[in-house]
Amino acid sequence: MTATNKNQTVEKTDQTSRDISYNPRVMEKKWQAKWEADKLYRSVIDESRPKHYALTMLPYPSGDLHIGHWFSMIPPDARARFKRMQGYNVLFPMGFDAFGLPAEGAAIKHNIHPKKWTYENIDRMRTQMRSMGAMFDWEREAVSSDPEYYKWTEWFFIQLFKHGLAYRKKAMVDWCPKDNTTLAREQVKGEERVCERCGTPVIKKELEQWFFKATKYADELLVFDEIEWPQTVRTLQTNWIGRSEGASVIFKTEQGDEIEIFTTRPDTLWGATFMVMSPEHPLVEKVTTPEHKAAVDEYKLQAARQTDIEREATDKEKTGVFTGGYAINPVNNERIPIWIADYVLMSYGTGAIMAVPAHDERDFAFARKYGLPVIPVIQPEGAELNGETMQAAHEHEGVMINSGPFNGTPATSDKGMKNPAIKAVVEWLEEKGIGKRSVNYRYRDWLISRQRYWGAPIPMVHCEIHGWNPVPEDQLPVLLPDDVEWKPTGESPLKLHPTWKNTTCPVCGGPAVRETDTMDTFMCSSWYHLRYLSPHYDKGPFDEAEYNYWMPVDTYTGGIEHATMHLLYTRFFHKALRDMGITEGNEPMMQLRNQGMVLAEDHSKMSKSRGNVVAPDVLVEKYGADTVRAYIMFFARWEMGAPWDSKGIEGTARWIRRTWTLFTDPAERSEVQPEGQAGPADAETLRRLRRKVHQTVRNVSRDFENFEFNTVVSGLMELLNEMYKAREAGASGSPEWVEAQDIYVRLLAPVAPHIAEELWTVQMGRPYSVHQQPWPEVDEEAAKEDSIEIPVQVNGKVRDRVIVPAEANEEQIKAAALASETVRRHLEGREPRKVIVANRRLVNIVV
RNA sequence: GCCGAAGUGGCGGAAUAGGCAGACGCGCACGACUCAAAAUCGUGUUCCCUCCGGGAAUGAGGGUUCGAUUCCCUCCUUCGGCACCA
Numbered sequence: 001m002t003a004t005n006k007n008q009t010v011e012k013t014d015q016t017s018r019d020i021s022y023n024p025r026v027m028e029k030k031w032q033a034k035w036e037a038d039k040l041y042r043s044v045i046d047e048s049r050p051k052h053y054a055l056t057m058l059p060y061p062s063g064d065l066h067i068g069h070w071f072s073m074i075p076p077d078a079r080a081r082f083k084r085m086q087g088y089n090v091l092f093p094m095g096f097d098a099f100g101l102p103a104e105g106a107a108i109k110h111n112i113h114p115k116k117w118t119y120e121n122i123d124r125m126r127t128q129m130r131s132m133g134a135m136f137d138w139e140r141e142a143v144s145s146d147p148e149y150y151k152w153t154e155w156f157f158i159q160l161f162k163h164g165l166a167y168r169k170k171a172m173v174d175w176c177p178k179d180n181t182t183l184a185r186e187q188v189k190g191e192e193r194v195c196e197r198c199g200t201p202v203i204k205k206e207l208e209q210w211f212f213k214a215t216k217y218a219d220e221l222l223v224f225d226e227i228e229w230p231q232t233v234r235t236l237q238t239n240w241i242g243r244s245e246g247a248s249v250i251f252k253t254e255q256g257d258e259i260e261i262f263t264t265r266p267d268t269l270w271g272a273t274f275m276v277m278s279p280e281h282p283l284v285e286k287v288t289t290p291e292h293k294a295a296v297d298e299y300k301l302q303a304a305r306q307t308d309i310e311r312e313a314t315d316k317e318k319t320g321v322f323t324g325g326y327a328i329n330p331v332n333n334e335r336i337p338i339w340i341a342d343y344v345l346m347s348y349g350t351g352a353i354m355a356v357p358a359h360d361e362r363d364f365a366f367a368r369k370y371g372l373p374v375i376p377v378i379q380p381e382g383a384e385l386n387g388e389t390m391q392a393a394h395e396h397e398g399v400m401i402n403s404g405p406f407n408g409t410p411a412t413s414d415k416g417m418k419n420p421a422i423k424a425v426v427e428w429l430e431e432k433g434i435g436k437r438s439v440n441y442r443y444r445d446w447l448i449s450r451q452r453y454w455g456a457p458i459p460m461v462h463c464e465i466h467g468w469n470p471v472p473e474d475q476l477p478v479l480l481p482d483d484v485e486w487k488p489t490g491e492s493p494l495k496l497h498p499t500w501k502n503t504t505c506p507v508c509g510g511p512a513v514r515e516t517d518t519m520d521t522f523m524c525s526s527w528y529h530l531r532y533l534s535p536h537y538d539k540g541p542f543d544e545a546e547y548n549y550w551m552p553v554d555t556y557t558g559g560i561e562h563a564t565m566h567l568l569y570t571r572f573f574h575k576a577l578r579d580m581g582i583t584e585g586n587e588p589m590m591q592l593r594n595q596g597m598v599l600a601e602d603h604s605k606m607s608k609s610r611g612n613v614v615a616p617d618v619l620v621e622k623y624g625a626d627t628v629r630a631y632i633m634f635f636a637r638w639e640m641g642a643p644w645d646s647k648g649i650e651g652t653a654r655w656i657r658r659t660w661t662l663f664t665d666p667a668e669r670s671e672v673q674p675e676g677q678a679g680p681a682d683a684e685t686l687r688r689l690r691r692k693v694h695q696t697v698r699n700v701s702r703d704f705e706n707f708e709f710n711t712v713v714s715g716l717m718e719l720l721n722e723m724y725k726a727r728e729a730g731a732s733g734s735p736e737w738v739e740a741q742d743i744y745v746r747l748l749a750p751v752a753p754h755i756a757e758e759l760w761t762v763q764m765g766r767p768y769s770v771h772q773q774p775w776p777e778v779d780e781e782a783a784k785e786d787s788i789e790i791p792v793q794v795n796g797k798v799r800d801r802v803i804v805p806a807e808a809n810e811e812q813i814k815a816a817a818l819a820s821e822t823v824r825r826h827l828e829g830r831e832p833r834k835v836i837v838a839n840r841r842l843v844n845i846v847v
Numbered sequence: 848g849c850c851g852a853a854g855u856g857g858c859g860g861a862a863u864a865g866g867c868a869g870a871c872g873c874g875c876a877c878g879a880c881u882c883a884a885a886a887u888c889g890u891g892u893u894c895c896c897u898c899c900g901g902g903a904a905u906g907a908g909g910g911u912u913c914g915a916u917u918c919c920c921u922c923c924u925u926c927g928g929c930a931c932c933a
Contacts, residue, residue, distance in 0.1 A: 717872075
């Protein structure tokens with residue numbers, strides 16, 4: 001007691017004479033400069049150590065670094081540091097996904113070249129990132145809009161083309177007829193679907209565009225055996241791919257044109273009473289009779305104004321119009337009317353369906369609305385369906401009726417060939433040559449063409465005679481011209497450039513034109529993890545030696561919003577490269593973890609236009625990077641995200657300052673004091689301290705491993721509180737105390753690297769750098785509790801707690817519980833019917 | 848609409864094998880220090896009641912279990928994605 005009081009007095013007087021106050025601004029800059037000068041975070045191949053490739057999704061250079069960037073980068077940085085201290089050779093690179101739409105928006109709005117805007121943003125963000133004190137290896141930085149990068153994006157396109165994985169096909173785009181330009185979904189505003197710039201109603205336009213055959217890998221993309229990805233992402237990807245088994249069947253129009261349909265229910269073919277085609281189906285015009293043409297054209301126009309999401313909505317009233325045309329059902333030669341309806345999409349299946357109203361809910365609603373016939377072909381057990389009177393479709397099992405040769409065949413509710421009715425019908429269809437077994441996917445091939453300037457050029461050349469050919473590889477990269485004009489309204493500047501697109505045919509040398517579309521930026525981000533391996537390598541997309549050492553990525557972190565787009569694209573890309581012999585293994589990223597989103601304080605999304613963006617720079621200036629880092633890790637569950645809370649940071653700042661105060665107390669000794677000169681703490685205090693220290697090592701290690709960063713920080717806070725108590729009790733100077741300090745600073749190092757370095761190297765005089773120290777080991781013996789407190793319930797309600805020795809067995813625990821005064825009172829003399837001792841954690845007495 | 852996730856004190860969150868609900872922190876209240884304030888330190892803080900004791904409570908309702916924040920079903924709300932934002 002006296003010793004502590006004295007210490008506090010000393011501290012007080014000293015604080016006025018010597019400046020030992022916590023000053024992160026100076027200290028953090030000092031260490032950042034030293035670490036950089038020493039290349040402390042440079043990752044080089046080292047065969048003697050296990051490697052760990054920690055990858056975090058690279059940002060788009062949108063302007064300033066916001067708090068969301070910190071949230072996505074700092075916890076993975078802390079974990080990478082933890083892995084490094086555990087002995088791994090860690091690669092933790094950073095770069096910029098620098099092509100994209102916003103640069104063009106800025107170009108048009110502020111009359112600044114997209115390149116200038118992008119690179120200025122990169123400069124600013126790079127500086128801001130350096131203030132984080134993260135262990136990014138900047139020598140491996142990759143920027144996707146650098147020619148040395150996109151040269152290889154182009155090269156990959158050519159490889160995909162050469163292997164038959166890139167092809168051209170017509171596809172719809174949203175088009176502003178006034179600005180004469182393609183619009184991104186984001187640029188189409190409101191339910192009226194108007195152009196964001198000029199307010200003109202958007203139309204759909206069909207353009208020839210480049211696709212990658214991602215669907216070739218659909219089945220393989222459904223396999224997750226080799227990777228440890230969250231179940232939710234696997235489910236999202238599985239549903240996104242949307243594999244369904246069934247049959248494709250050819251119907252014929254009365255004119256003899258074939259209409260292919262896909263159905264998951266070939267067992268209901270005899271119940272098809274009409275067909276529905278997508279309004280965009282190529283045969284619509286041909287089957288439409290003159291008297292229906294006006295209505296059909298009108299309907300097509302209206303359908304084109306809606307999004308697929310609106311068209312597919314199941315709660316929406318179904319609409320459609322009759323074309324006047326008829327098709328022949330190949331299984332029974334029935335003549336059935338052909339309708340068009342917007343709920344049939346050209347992008348799913350074949351763009352045409354057979355409608356079986358008796359057994360499909362949507363078809364049923366449609367048939368009832370338009371008075372089309374309903375013929376039941378699956379009879380449920382114990383009921384007789386009547387097409388005239390039934391109130392809803394019967395979508396489940398029964399026995400086939402009205403189905404010619406198949407009457408009496410049982411149909412189960414199983415999907416695909418497991419269903420005996422489906423199996424029988426499909427085999428019969430194949431025998432008759434009317435249809436065949438078929439698998440359909442919701443997943444579509446990847447449309448990569450963008451009618452834009454600021455993207456990687458598609459390295460293809462078109463010649464009147466020889467068609468499309470790739471630019472010879474020795475002529476890569478096809479550079480984006482800088483001298484482009486930004487017409488505020490109009491097409492991509494590449495198309496308008498006077499000379500750029502003119503070139504020669506690689507086959508005949510005759511005049512030819514370049515592709516003026518550029519690539520989807522997801523193409524750039526599908527392989528950036530490979531470019532980090534050797535960002536300046538010029539003999540290939542990456543250096544094989546680096547690849548062999550570092551790949552695959554061990555942990556990949558990023559937002560859940562990428563589950564079905566980027567994360568599927570990059571898996572597809574890797575598999576395609578594997579089949580071309582460029583990469584190895586089936587998967588690029590072994591472990592995936594997703595962080596949640598930081599919302600604004602009012603629980604809305606942060607956005608510049610709302611003006612509710614939290615700027616980390618201001619916080620760093622006020623509290624220092626260590627505090628911001630710790631708070632980022634502490635304020636929310638990382639995998640969940642949360643609304644920002646600007647007040648909460650005070651608590652973390654207090655914790656960092658308390659850490660500082662404890663270690664910089666002038667009376668503090670970081671060396672074990674000789675016998676008799678250490679504090680007067682008793683053995684129990686010191687044992688408690690050691691127990692807390694080693695329990696914290698265990699918990700913090702486990703939480704880092706599991707990406708549970710908030711409890712890493714709360715665990716450290718608890719330990720610090722315990723250390724303050726121990727010091728109060730006179731632990732200072734004891735071996736236990738010095739061990740506690742030593743371990744505390746090591747555990748702190750990944751969270752708050754600057755203060756940890758300062759305390760370790762300067763205050764404690766340990767060898768530089770704390771970031772090269774090994775992670776502390778748990779002393780299991782020290783972490784063990786002497787006694788445990790067991791709650792005792794009577795009928796499921798906690799009535800008392802009994803303390804038993806840690807090694808007590810179930811019988812002893814039971815006896816202790818029954819001996820409790822309070823428990824006996826609650827038993828009120830009743831005999832226990834059952835006493836449950838749960839895992840030596842709780843006793844429940846049932847009466 | 849479809850697919851996915853989440854709902855716990857005034858707030859962020861904890862409870863890591865179905866076993867003590869509320870760790871840690873914010874905020875708030877009271878106290879110490881101070882001429883005063885800030886900072887710091889200490890104590891308290893889910894709600895309710897008849898307050899040395901008891902009851903209720905983890906979005907709502909139901910189910911399984913000796914026991915449910917945790918598992919199952921229905922519903923509600925919020926968030927993410929829906930293929931040209933990245």
